[in-house]
Amino acid sequence: MKKIAIVCGGYSGEYEISISSAKVVKKHLDPTKYEAYVIVIQKNSWYHLEDDGTKTDVDKNDFSIKVNGKKVVFDAIFNAIHGVPGEDGQLLGYFEMLGLPYTSSNFTTSALTFHKDFCKKIAAAAGANVSPSVIINRGESYDADKIIKTLKLPLFIKPTRNGSSVGVSKVNVAEDFEKAVEFAFKAGDQVMCEKFVKGRELACTVMQVKGKTMVFPITEIVSKNDFFDYEAKYTAGKSDEITPAELDEVSEIEIKATSAMLYDKFECKGFARFDYILTPKQLVFIEVNIVPGMSEASIMPKQAACMGITLDKLFGLALENILD
Ligand SMILES: Nc1ncnc2c1ncn2[C@@H]1O[C@H](COP(=O)(O)OP(=O)(O)O)[C@@H](O)[C@H]1O
């Protein structure tokens, strides 16, 4: 019996979503193989959350917990933290130092892919199309007119290190530019202004298990809002997520091949969900999520279901990949 810590929570706007992901993971791990514990990571407290709501502190020296007075050390970590500090690599560096295997990409890949500007630069160098952008750092002056002239309206403004569309705005008129920059700075110290890409939004998950690559069916996201914002992501009925997406064969092959190629170039491990916008002319890479949503309503579980993989199997594979 392997002891698994499902880490969740984190410091970002994705806290609640991460807690839901962890509960779903726990529900679906095979109890004959795994003893799973939900560990919540918050800025000032790391604790084991029991099913009855009891909280007991984690010993940070070795990431152990005490259950009924007995010390429990873990064999592996199931990373279910969307955003900081689980998806950006911070916590993974600590697990690396403790010699604890974890289900997600390593800390280097996580840190690079979580930073939207670094991520796009690597993807572009690997041959993917990305949308032109301009970076503004906190405290730096910027020329809004020049940025608008370069990128044209509408344009997107987003924090470089966040997720779930927190701090993201679509700027349709020049008067809204400054407000959108300030809004993005509430969610991070660096802001990216990005050229709007008009097309279909598509997501493709890749997972490598013991050297074998699986590319999941593609999902098309059709938001009922102006874009796939926080509300559209987490309110039932605010977006349609169509799996498998209706695509011509050439586009489907291009999306799957690009995702598998980027998975290798970024040296991903476990799950990675690649997001794109497909225009009539080209496929534009937007970002990659290395800890994608894992609730029953999330995109990746639906893609897995579409190819006949249950959540029990999906989460089991993530652990088999890192355990002997
Ligand atoms: N350049 C763009 N052109 C068109 N839509 C975009 C662009 N960038 C982001 N979006 C929209 O905004 C959403 C959130 O942006 P994204 O970069 O994925 O940030 P997050 O990490 O918060 O999900 C996307 O799912 C998409 O709907």
Ligand SMILES: [Mg+2]
């Ligand atoms: Mg996104």
